[in-house]
Amino acid sequence: MKLRELLTLAMAAQVIVTAAALLASYAATGTADPRGFGTPQIVALLASAAFAVPLARLCTRKIETSQEKRTAAQLAEQAQVSAQMTQAVIKTALDAFIQTDANGVVLEWSFQAEALTGWTRQEALGTDVVNLLVAEPLRDGFRQRMMRLLPELSNTPIGIRFEASLLHRSGEEILIDASSTALHLGGRIIINNFVKDVTQKRAAEEQLIQSQKMEAVGQLTGGIAHEFNNMLTVITGTIEILADAVKDNPPLATITKLISEAADRGAALTSSLLSFARKQALQPAEIDVNELIEELARLLLATFDKKIEIVTRLDGNIWLAFVDRGQLSSALLNLAINARDAMLDGGKLTLTTRNVVFGVREAVAVGAGYAGDYVEIEIADTGTGIPQAILERIFDPFFSTKEVGKGTGLGLSMVFGFAKQSGGGIKVDSAEGRGTTFTIYLPKAETSTLRPAGYDERKVVGGTETILCVEDDRDVRQYVTVQLESLGYKVIPAANATEALAVWAKGTPFDLLFTDIVMAGGINGRELADQMVAARPSLRVLFTSGYAYDSPHAQGSATMGAPLLTKPYRKAELARMLRRSLDTAVDAAGDPIPTPYSVQDDVERFLRKQSSERDER
Ligand SMILES: Nc1ncnc2c1ncn2[C@@H]1O[C@H](COP(=O)(O)OP(=O)(O)OP(=O)(O)O)[C@@H](O)[C@H]1O
Ligand SMILES: [Mg+2]
Structure with missing residues (x-):
């Protein structure tokens, strides 16, 4: 019952009781005159008052219990709200x-x-x-x-x-x-x-620190390697002229050979350094990694100790990767050779391929360029494993645990730089005593580009075509001109794009544009070629570069699918690339018609170089 109703009822009861008592007192005394107020009425009023006391008590108790109940209900409600809030906070x-x-x-x-x-x-x-x-x-x-x-x-x-x-x-x-x-x-x-x-966050932080360190070291090595490359181009190029001149003088011929070999080693070193610095002039193309790995596995089987079992697990539906084929085979060889060195008592080398789709998190975890589709290549060995303490240093250039003369510590630096520059990533898992797994991620190919044809490098074939040769380094330009002329070509030298465009404007005929990509001054080689090819789609172009300034994804387009000759190069390579460019079949729109390509040459050359280097040591 509500409080107000209770009080109204109590007051009404009290009025009725008082009236009844008074009426009873008048009835008892026989007087109906209300003004006759005597003892019986006083008694009646006292009786009524006596009734009022328990009534008031009853009401007070009722009021108190009702208030208590209300407070208790309020408290319970508050407690419930608070518990609900706590649950909501925990849940959300x-x-x-x-x-x-x-x-x-x-x-x-x-x-x-x-x-x-x-x-x-x-x-x-x-x-x-x-x-x-x-x-x-x-x-x-x-x-x-x-x-x-x-x-x-x-x-x-x-x-x-x-x-x-x-x-x-x-x-x-x-x-x-x-x-x-x-x-x-x-x-x-x-x-x-x-x-x-915070597992992922920590991994990302470590990745960032590592990549900042690599970035800093990379810039330094890249800069040095770039300068050396130009000098080596002149040395490796002119040494052959010298060798020719002194071939009848054995002592001088021996010295010339020594210089030539030293220059070759220098070139290999700068190439690794440029790879690490992600400044290698890459020529990415659509690569079937399964085919490449099968070929590699056959070669490894033939060259590695029989105590090492070689197993391939290749995904039959593997996507094409968009990478530089020669660099990829070098990277895989470096990893395979490291695995072999870690399994001196024998073991198992497993080469696995699979497709992976990365979200941002996974891409960050392996240092890959973006979330998306990647071709994964895993090289697992059952060798010594890598101690935790050195794990974060293995990609540093010149870090090696091998004896002096056995390892330069550039193998993994090259692999790392190559994977990153290609827009991919790399990851290593190792357990000491149980083995190591390197996994590289390569971007899936999106576009179709020219697959370079396999040419026999031993045969030097010249030609009689006219070549517009654009090179801003005076020494290199002079050397290339001499080389080209010695191969039978007619040469129009130009010191920069402006000079080349002036030749073009005059209408001087030429068959091939041979241009450096990176040149001082306004227009670079790529832009020069763009302008010329736009006007004459069937014009053959051969690019050269010692240094890649472009981002990996711009790389394919940096050469427009045209061949690229990386500095430093030998006369034989120059001759081969020129014939490749001049002889590539083109359709009416000037688009090259793809020719089959084998990685065998690249891999064999690499292995020959490796073993001859080892013999020399
Ligand atoms: N599969 C592996 N198992 C065990 N240790 C390895 C493995 N791969 C690399 N390492 C360790 O990482 C170091 C660096 O490797 P990296 O390939 O860069 O240089 P290297 O093999 O010593 O010399 P280089 O490759 O220049 O001949 C190695 O010296 C070795 O300690
Ligand atoms: Mg190595």
Whole structure:
């Protein structure tokens, strides 16, 4: 009953009782005159007052109980709202919520905790959190740490933050960042933990530090290698003229050979350095990596010790990759040779290919350029493995654990630079004593480009065509002119694009434009070729460069599918590339008609070079 109704009823009852008492007193005395107010009426009023007292008490109690009930209801309502709010906060928090008692027994386990750990709420409630989430050998240490933290936790209302590595239900290690607070409730301590998975974040941070370091070292090495390349182009080029001149003088011929070999080694070194610095002049094309790996596996089988078993696991539906074929075969060889060196007592080398689709997270984790489709190549060995302490240094140039003379420490630097410059990524997993797996990710090919034809490098074939030769380095220009003329070609030299365009404007006929890509001054070689080919689609173009300034994805278009001769080069290579360019069949629109290509030459040349270098040591 409402308060107001209760009071109205009580007052009405009191009026009725008083009136009834008065009426009764008049009836008893026989007087009906209300002015005759004597003792019986006083008695009647006293009786009525006596009735009023319990009535008032009754009402007061009623009012009190009703107020108490209301307060209790309000409190219950507030408590419910507060509990709902807490649940909502726990549910919507991005971090996992884990509540335990002081002994680590789980009291609450949020949905996010299920996602973080793989254990459901049902499974987790009532269990020991340490047993559930910490690897067996670390449990005692973890508990001791918890016990030490408990007093501190109880004394700080703001709680404490800590990092730990926990085990997911799948057995995978997860790195977490937790903030914990202690609550004293009814004589017991309750510990509330908000837990965040920072595994990916940490990996990304490490990746960033590593890539910044690589970037800095890369810039330095790239700059030096670039300068050396121009000098080597002159040396390797002119040495053959010298060799020709002194071929009847054995002592001088021997010296010339020594100079030539030293220049070759210098060229190999600068090439690795440029690769690492991601400044190698790449010529990406659509590559069937399965075909390349099958060929490589056959070669390895023939050259590696029989104690090493070679297994291939190739995905039959592998996508084409868009990379430089020669560089890819060098990279795979470097990895295979490292694997061989790690398995001196024999073992198994497994080459695997598969398609992968990366989200941003996965792409960042392997340092790949973008989220998307990649061709994955895995090279796994069962060798010595790489100690954790040196793992982060293996990609550094000149880092080697091999004896002096056995390794220069440039192999992995080259592989790293190549993968990155190609817009891909690289990852290494290693367990000491059990083996190492390197995985490289290459961008999937999107466009169709020319596959260069395999030419026999031993035969030097010249020609009689006219070549417009654009090169801004005076020494290199002079050398190339001499080389081209010695091959029978007619040469129109130009020191830059402007000079070349002037020749073009005069209408002087020529069959091929041979131009450096990177040139000082306004127009670069690529732009020059663009202008000329736009006017004459069937014009043959051969690019040369010692240094790639373009981003990897601009690379394919940097050469418009035309061949690229990388500096430094020998006369034979120059001759071969010229014939390749001049003899490439073109259709009416000037588009090259693709010719089949074999990687065999590249790989064999590489192996020959490797073994001759080893013999020399
Ligand atoms: N598969 C592997 N197993 C064990 N250790 C490896 C493996 N690959 C690389 N390493 C370690 O990484 C180091 C660097 O390798 P990298 O290929 O860059 O240089 P290198 O092999 O020593 O010399 P180079 O390749 O220039 O001849 C090696 O010296 C070796 O310690
Ligand atoms: Mg190596």
